[in-house]
Amino acid sequence: MTDLVNVIKNAQSTHSLSESEIVEILKNDTVNELLFDTADKVRKQYVGDEVHLRGLIEFSNICRCNCFYCGLRKDNTAVQRYRMALEEILLLAQKAKDFGYKTVVLQSGEDSFFDVDKMCAIIREIKKLDLALTLSIGEKSYEEYKAYKDAGADRYLLRIETTDRELYKKLHPSMSFENRVRCLNDLKTLGFEVGTGCLVGLPHQSDESLARDILFFKNIDADMIGLGPFIPSPQTPLQNENGGTLIKVLKVMALTRLLLPDINIPATTAMETLQENGRLLALKSGANVVMPNVTDEECKQKYTIYPGKAGLNNTAQEYRNSIVKKIEAIGRTISNGYGFHKKTV
Numbered sequence: 001m002t003d004l005v006n007v008i009k010n011a012q013s014t015h016s017l018s019e020s021e022i023v024e025i026l027k028n029d030t031v032n033e034l035l036f037d038t039a040d041k042v043r044k045q046y047v048g049d050e051v052h053l054r055g056l057i058e059f060s061n062i063c064r065c066n067c068f069y070c071g072l073r074k075d076n077t078a079v080q081r082y083r084m085a086l087e088e089i090l091l092l093a094q095k096a097k098d099f100g101y102k103t104v105v106l107q108s109g110e111d112s113f114f115d116v117d118k119m120c121a122i123i124r125e126i127k128k129l130d131l132a133l134t135l136s137i138g139e140k141s142y143e144e145y146k147a148y149k150d151a152g153a154d155r156y157l158l159r160i161e162t163t164d165r166e167l168y169k170k171l172h173p174s175m176s177f178e179n180r181v182r183c184l185n186d187l188k189t190l191g192f193e194v195g196t197g198c199l200v201g202l203p204h205q206s207d208e209s210l211a212r213d214i215l216f217f218k219n220i221d222a223d224m225i226g227l228g229p230f231i232p233s234p235q236t237p238l239q240n241e242n243g244g245t246l247i248k249v250l251k252v253m254a255l256t257r258l259l260l261p262d263i264n265i266p267a268t269t270a271m272e273t274l275q276e277n278g279r280l281l282a283l284k285s286g287a288n289v290v291m292p293n294v295t296d297e298e299c300k301q302k303y304t305i306y307p308g309k310a311g312l313n314n315t316a317q318e319y320r321n322s323i324v325k326k327i328e329a330i331g332r333t334i335s336n337g338y339g340f341h342k343k344t345v
């Protein structure tokens with residue numbers, strides 16, 4: 001116990017932990033408060049009190065993949081599929097800008113309708129709005145990523161989901177861990193700010209494997225880490241499994257903040273879905289980003305990654321007002337900047 005206290009206190013300045021130390025912290029819940037508090041201090045020291053708001057646009061729920069955990073998987077015939085036209089996407093991007101968001105995140109299933117030309121046209125139009133642009137549209141070739149970068153995209157989110165290769169294989173038919181890593185490396189090479197992350201609480205995922213996920217984030221020198229609890233989704237092969245817990249995901253997040261002190265870490269919607277104010281707990285345990293959804297009401301209801309998603313019944317305007325109030329109530333401020341990763345270590 002005393003040992004773990006010292007391990008966490010040392011990590012506050014060294015930003016280093018061994019795999020076995022991470023595993024011990026994950027397994028031991030007596031040091032949680034110290035862990036969260038230390039991650040909060042590291043966050044304050046390196047990235048300050050500002051919270052960056054990124055407007056999320058879920059522009060297509062059509063997907064060619066069959067990830068076992070995801071409600072949008074190809075074989076889920078219960079999903080009402082949609083894809084937005086360029087004009088709709090641009091209207092939402094303008095709305096995000098009007099809300100004062102400096103970044104737009106374009107997210108979708110792996111929808112091949114949006115080929116490289118269509119994507120580049122969308123990117124170029126959004127960049128005319130003077131916004132930073134993040135893409136979260138899955139695995140592509142080096143050439144496609146290069147075209148997106150040349151068209152003006154700034155950041156890319158692609159979670160590794162799990163670094164346990166066996167588990168990865170089981171959960172991702174027709175996909176490979178190696179290709180996922182290749183994508184992340186290509187994105188880094190091309191100069192994107194790269195976000196990755198994992199699902200916490202997947203069936204058969206061990207603390208040892210989560211510890212390796214955290215070390216993987218450090219190894220690939222991520223600029224952003226998005227973590228979420230796995231939430232069982234109906235009509236998927238994992239629908240009857242147990243989901244992840246908020247405590248475990250907060251612990252993984254806090255440990256990530258200790259090891260990667262200056263990166264951007266969102267308080268994710270999935271955390272809020274597990275517990276009201278889960279997002280605020282995350283902001284007090286190492287997170288410095290929130291991604292408010294600006295997708296229109298009809299499409300948002302159909303973007304059914306998992307059930308009970310937080311914020312589904314609020315308009316984008318209501319959501320913005322409430323999150324800004326909550327952020328300010330915990331003594332934090334809303335950033336006016338683009339929120340790029342400023343490397344200090």
Ligand code: SAM
Nearest residue numbers: 069070108109110136138159229230231233306
């Ligand atoms: N298709 C892109 C991709 O997979 O990178 C982007 C969209 S995908 C819906 C975004 C993220 O949703 C995935 O990286 C995954 O971690 C998360 N997700 C999918 N199913 C989930 C579930 N049941 N519970 C929690 N998160 C889930």
Ligand code: SF4
Nearest residue numbers: 063065067070073109
């Ligand atoms: Fe498709 Fe992404 Fe869902 Fe996998 S996680 S099924 S790639 S939307």
